[in-house]
Amino acid sequence: MNKMNFVKNGIxxxxxxxxxxxxxxxxVYQYLKCKVFSYPLPASIIPEIxxxxxxxxxxxxxxDEQERYFYSTKETKYPNGNRMNRTTNSGYWKATGSxxxxxxxxxxxxxxxxxxxTLVFYEGKSPDGSRTHWVLxxxxxxxxxxxxxxEIGDWVLCRLLMKKRSVIxxxxxxxxxxxxxxxxxxxxLFDFMMVSKSTHSSTSSSCSSSSNNVEVxxxxxxxxxxxxx
Numbered sequence: 001m002n003k004m005n006f007v008k009n010g011i012x013x014x015x016x017x018x019x020x021x022x023x024x025x026x027x028v029y030q031y032l033k034c035k036v037f038s039y040p041l042p043a044s045i046i047p048e049i050x051x052x053x054x055x056x057x058x059x060x061x062x063x064d065e066q067e068r069y070f071y072s073t074k075e076t077k078y079p080n081g082n083r084m085n086r087t088t089n090s091g092y093w094k095a096t097g098s099x100x101x102x103x104x105x106x107x108x109x110x111x112x113x114x115x116x117x118t119l120v121f122y123e124g125k126s127p128d129g130s131r132t133h134w135v136l137x138x139x140x141x142x143x144x145x146x147x148x149x150x151e152i153g154d155w156v157l158c159r160l161l162m163k164k165r166s167v168i169x170x171x172x173x174x175x176x177x178x179x180x181x182x183x184x185x186x187x188x189l190f191d192f193m194m195v196s197k198s199t200h201s202s203t204s205s206s207c208s209s210s211s212n213n214v215e216v217x218x219x220x221x222x223x224x225x226x227x228x229x
Contacts, residue, residue, distance in 0.1 A: 020045055020069070024102045027157055028114030032139050035071055036153030046071055051158050055090045056121050056134040059160060068160045086119065092126050093119040093136055112152065115140050133163045
């Protein structure tokens, strides 16, 4: 039986109605572990790309997708160092919080475990960059023997997502925040028809003159910890 291949031109392409929603354990033990040890993959659905060579909005795939997945090689910041290079053309990825350990629920003696590091993208130069809504989960493989931890392989698995934020326009419609960001350099058009209609109500006219946009955030995740580039 031929292995299913859903990657075309570096982009994951699933048939209509299908969704790729793996758990952390499945990403580590079914995809990353198989990739590192050259085992057969369940399906060719995750493309290979150096994530830090691109800004998050330039990575392959549809920005409207809730999550995107990539295999990325480990690129060190310095030739003789171990620190990862997480600088892109427009900014950098900054680690936040503590790494999450991922163990297998089916094997209690497996010495191979995974970790998930959470990173947030900042535009500009470190350490004065502006925080964006782009989030990256970076999965790694580790071995634990005699309380000694060692990283395995040259691959990491990345899950890219954008926190749910939107802007409410004066007509009540909503626009995803990532579309606001990608068009932030374009001029915005003013709807004079909306203003003429709102003059019938003094309350609505005063409200529209004070503010055209109201930003709504559904983000409830607080970041903590020190930066780790």
